[in-house]
Amino acid sequence: MNYRHAYHAGNFADVLKHLVLVQVLRHLGRKDKPFFVLDTHAGRGLYDLASVEAEKTGEYRAGIGRLLSLPEPLPPALAEYLAAVRPFLARNAYPGSPLLAQAHLRAGDRAHFAELHPEEHAALDIALGQDRRCKAERRDGYEALRATLPPKERRGLVLVDPPFEEKGEMERLGKALREGLRRFATGQYLLWYPIKARADVRLLHALVRSLEPKQALVAELTIFPEDTELRLNGTGMVIVNPPFGLREALADCLPLLARTLAREGAGGWKLEPLA
Ligand SMILES: C[S@@+](CC[C@H](N)C(=O)[O-])C[C@H]1O[C@@H](n2cnc3c(N)ncnc32)[C@H](O)[C@@H]1O
Numbered sequence: 479m480n481y482r483h484a485y486h487a488g489n490f491a492d493v494l495k496h497l498v499l500v501q502v503l504r505h506l507g508r509k510d511k512p513f514f515v516l517d518t519h520a521g522r523g524l525y526d527l528a529s530v531e532a533e534k535t536g537e538y539r540a541g542i543g544r545l546l547s548l549p550e551p552l553p554p555a556l557a558e559y560l561a562a563v564r565p566f567l568a569r570n571a572y573p574g575s576p577l578l579a580q581a582h583l584r585a586g587d588r589a590h591f592a593e594l595h596p597e598e599h600a601a602l603d604i605a606l607g608q609d610r611r612c613k614a615e616r617r618d619g620y621e622a623l624r625a626t627l628p629p630k631e632r633r634g635l636v637l638v639d640p641p642f643e644e645k646g647e648m649e650r651l652g653k654a655l656r657e658g659l660r661r662f663a664t665g666q667y668l669l670w671y672p673i674k675a676r677a678d679v680r681l682l683h684a685l686v687r688s689l690e691p692k693q694a695l696v697a698e699l700t701i702f703p704e705d706t707e708l709r710l711n712g713t714g715m716v717i718v719n720p721p722f723g724l725r726e727a728l729a730d731c732l733p734l735l736a737r738t739l740a741r742e743g744a745g746g747w748k749l750e751p752l753a
Pocket of ligand 1: 479481518519520522573574575576592595619
């Protein structure tokens with residue numbers, strides 16, 4: 479386990495992932511019934527943008543950093559994402575998915591975070607503070623999925639955001655979704671994936687399709703030309719059981735994000751049902 483998200487926090491991939499996450503959290507919070515969040519690969523929760531790791535790659539500058547000078551008015555979903563991260567940026571930090579989720583929980587909502595790395599888990603525990611609504615477990619995320627689903631609330635989201643440092647992660651992602659849907663068919667699943675080799679992306683999409691979910695949406699953002707499979711050219715999310723209005727909300731943001739975050743003039747995006 480060599481992956482450390484501190485090198486990448488706030489990069490273009492986090493922007494897309496957290497934009498989607500904030501939209502789904504806001505949607506869940508609109509109904510007057512408690513919801514549950516499971517974050518299977520949670521990370522440390524809070525990232526210091528002045529850290530050696532963040533400064534070494536400077537990835538946040540080419541990600542969230544580029545969004546801060548966009549002229550208003552912004553598409554509503556982008557404005558909502560920025561409003562969620564700004565309190566952290568004011569402290570020169572970037573929030574991970576656990577702190578974004580925590581910020582959207584109401585009194586009766588719950589969140590469960592799984593993080594396997596001991597230091598990342600310890601940092602997450604501290605970042606969450608004393609919050610009875612949140613539980614951070616040092617555990618394998620796929621095991622946590624089996625242990626916590628279905629949630630008693632019977633509504634909620636599952637974010638699966640693995641580091642993709644080992645071969646076979648697309649298959650594990652597909653299996654996790656199969657297991658999740660079997661236990662909690664109405665849950666909203668957010669699966670994050672890197673765009674390097676297109677064959678891997680096609681494999682994940684085929685795995686999701688084979689499960690015949692009622693509805694699934696693919697949102698992708700590419701920032702580099704896809705002329706090599708050796709770098710992170712783009713990022714994608716599969717959203718299973720997307721909330722009403724998510725597609726339209728993302729359609730308003732993706733072209734602007736692609737233009738703003740593009741490198742070497744190569745920005746692109748995709749938003750389509752995975753039927
Ligand atoms: C991409 S980062 C998570 C970022 C976080 N979801 C966010 O959006 O802020 C992936 C995390 O998964 C952790 N990890 C790796 N293998 C794991 C496993 N089998 N179960 C749980 N966590 C794992 C890594 O230590 C790393 O912190």
